[in-house]
Amino acid sequence: MSETFLSLDAIIKRFSPSLSVGDQIAARLGAKVETRSVHAVDDVSLSILRGETLGLVGESGCGKSTLGRIAAGILPATSGTASLGGEAVMINGRKTTTEVQTVFQDPFASLDPRMPIGDIIAEGPITHNLITRSDAKSYVGGWLERVGLDAGFAERYPHQFSGGQRQRVAIARALAMQPQLLICDEPVASLDVSIQAQIINLFLKLRRELQITCLFISHDLSVVRHVSDRVAIMYLGRIVEIGETETVYSSPSHPYTRALLDSVPKLVLEDDALVELRPIVGEIPSPLDPPAGCSFNPRCPMARDRCIKEEPQLRAMGTGQQTACHFSD
Amino acid sequence: MSEPLLQVAGLSTQFHTQAGVVKAVSDVSFSLERGQILGLVGESGSGKSVTGFSLLGLVDPPGRIAEGSIRFDGQELVGMPQPDLRALRGKRIAMVFQDPMMTLNPVLSVGTQMTLAVRAHDKVSKQMARDRAVEALTRVGIPDAGHRLDAYPHQFSGGMRQRVAIAIAMIHSPDIIIADEPTTALDVSIQAQILHEMRELAKDSGTALIWISHDLATVSSLAERLLVMYAGTIVEEGPTARVLRNPRHPYTRGLLDSLPATAPPGQNLQQIPGSMPSLLALPPGCAFAPRCSFASEVCNGDVPYLVTGPSAFRCHHPIGEAK
Numbered sequence: 001m002s003e004t005f006l007s008l009d010a011i012i013k014r015f016s017p018s019l020s021v022g023d024q025i026a027a028r029l030g031a032k033v034e035t036r037s038v039h040a041v042d043d044v045s046l047s048i049l050r051g052e053t054l055g056l057v058g059e060s061g062c063g064k065s066t067l068g069r070i071a072a073g074i075l076p077a078t079s080g081t082a083s084l085g086g087e088a089v090m091i092n093g094r095k096t097t098t099e100v101q102t103v104f105q106d107p108f109a110s111l112d113p114r115m116p117i118g119d120i121i122a123e124g125p126i127t128h129n130l131i132t133r134s135d136a137k138s139y140v141g142g143w144l145e146r147v148g149l150d151a152g153f154a155e156r157y158p159h160q161f162s163g164g165q166r167q168r169v170a171i172a173r174a175l176a177m178q179p180q181l182l183i184c185d186e187p188v189a190s191l192d193v194s195i196q197a198q199i200i201n202l203f204l205k206l207r208r209e210l211q212i213t214c215l216f217i218s219h220d221l222s223v224v225r226h227v228s229d230r231v232a233i234m235y236l237g238r239i240v241e242i243g244e245t246e247t248v249y250s251s252p253s254h255p256y257t258r259a260l261l262d263s264v265p266k267l268v269l270e271d272d273a274l275v276e277l278r279p280i281v282g283e284i285p286s287p288l289d290p291p292a293g294c295s296f297n298p299r300c301p302m303a304r305d306r307c308i309k310e311e312p313q314l315r316a317m318g319t320g321q322q323t324a325c326h327f328s329d
Numbered sequence: 330m331s332e333p334l335l336q337v338a339g340l341s342t343q344f345h346t347q348a349g350v351v352k353a354v355s356d357v358s359f360s361l362e363r364g365q366i367l368g369l370v371g372e373s374g375s376g377k378s379v380t381g382f383s384l385l386g387l388v389d390p391p392g393r394i395a396e397g398s399i400r401f402d403g404q405e406l407v408g409m410p411q412p413d414l415r416a417l418r419g420k421r422i423a424m425v426f427q428d429p430m431m432t433l434n435p436v437l438s439v440g441t442q443m444t445l446a447v448r449a450h451d452k453v454s455k456q457m458a459r460d461r462a463v464e465a466l467t468r469v470g471i472p473d474a475g476h477r478l479d480a481y482p483h484q485f486s487g488g489m490r491q492r493v494a495i496a497i498a499m500i501h502s503p504d505i506i507i508a509d510e511p512t513t514a515l516d517v518s519i520q521a522q523i524l525h526e527m528r529e530l531a532k533d534s535g536t537a538l539i540w541i542s543h544d545l546a547t548v549s550s551l552a553e554r555l556l557v558m559y560a561g562t563i564v565e566e567g568p569t570a571r572v573l574r575n576p577r578h579p580y581t582r583g584l585l586d587s588l589p590a591t592a593p594p595g596q597n598l599q600q601i602p603g604s605m606p607s608l609l610a611l612p613p614g615c616a617f618a619p620r621c622s623f624a625s626e627v628c629n630g631d632v633p634y635l636v637t638g639p640s641a642f643r644c645h646h647p648i649g650e651a652k
Contacts, residue, residue, distance in 0.1 A: 197587035
């Protein structure tokens, strides 16, 4: 079995509002100033094996992107460490490695509109001395071709490309840094279905060729199922279930995972079929003030006293995955 | 059988820009019966939203309806004077948009906006309008509606805001609601709630629904009939399940095959090569021909006719009918 590559250890991330001047003075003088912080990621530990793709699924506000940014060394964690092959990704708020790169959701926002795409792709590798300035042209051309674009496009600007092509550029930019770990944060969410399929195929091809390790963040359960070896389900800053993709999808053990899978509309192929929709009741509680005990308890059909009092920890289920629920087995 | 509630025939909507004429909708025809749910599916730029806007006369210059007719309950909407259209809009045909943050006024309380909507068409007292607003909010599942009426849009979550938008659309029990990607901006669990509620509401009130979406699965769980649009034209139409089971147009087939659920995990998806042509310069024949694996000489020259049958399609080389 291959070894652990990315390891996230007891990651906690809180976002606190900056205090007003008055409150700062009051705090200095020893007064009690109430600050409410957003519990974005709450004590998450997980690891990704070398060469593996882990899917990270959750709804908006569950902390999946924040966790991805901590793993990528873009955001410092409030506590806990992210390490890559045993070495911390970030030390004292500075990123220490170029081995992890990110592809972001919106290729309209993540590419500098005033830079030709060739410069966008070459900037990182030149800065980090992976290539020399004179090699840049052929290096960029090679990557453009690899992601299915014409090498001659290097002179063009981002606005001359469609959304799908821009996402190809974003992928080329990340891979040109020759990373070992690729963090994909909703890479296909803003694309049309037919373009989405093209980008997923490109991702599968590059992953095969480069043997790259990947953290694939998405809210789209069917996309994650398609590309991931293992999958982790997040809810309100915590991982509620993690395991082999097929196990989690075919026998979900956390009530939230089950409800989430039930909520996904399926293609209906029978005439006059009355599709039963079984939505989860209620909404995600505010991360400013997460509920006590299990964070899913206000919406859970199985919730009992214990769920309100005691926070469940991840534990192994009979079916193989790990689940944070008092009553699953 | 009497005349359908809504009959659209040969609708073409174009935008005259400096770069040329953008043919957003070309020769679109369909009809809608009372209480029916119709799904309108396509990718970005397929013309599905512009079709919806055209029905309500919401196409602003430089856009205009170039051709065609829209008959609603015996009246012709194309060319109808604005005051008459305004009397229909919101009262008999209502619309729900994708992003409720854009449609709700951020500086007015939800109650104020709802009473405005009521009193725009019905001469009732403020108190009565308020009562109707409370009733409408309760119907879409907003708890404690009486108090929530005084809240502003930013105090609602995304799902709740969309419920408010739906409540406003439902407030006059319109004959038709046009819903333009109403759940796209929402999380799956909230989407499932809204889908469920919309279906119940439509059933209870007899309102017909035009559900515009890019998501085949969502539409298939809701709509009885399906229209598939590509580059401004309807390429296939029929009973939803039938079209999805046995698509005749290669584009519909391609859309279905692009869904990650159709291929075994880790395997390549069947992709449609290329991207949609610019609506400024559509190819002379079938607009899908440049991306189609069945395309031949004839596809590049002639626009295919609509072939009618159990499901209708526009293709020179349709995929065979299943037994």
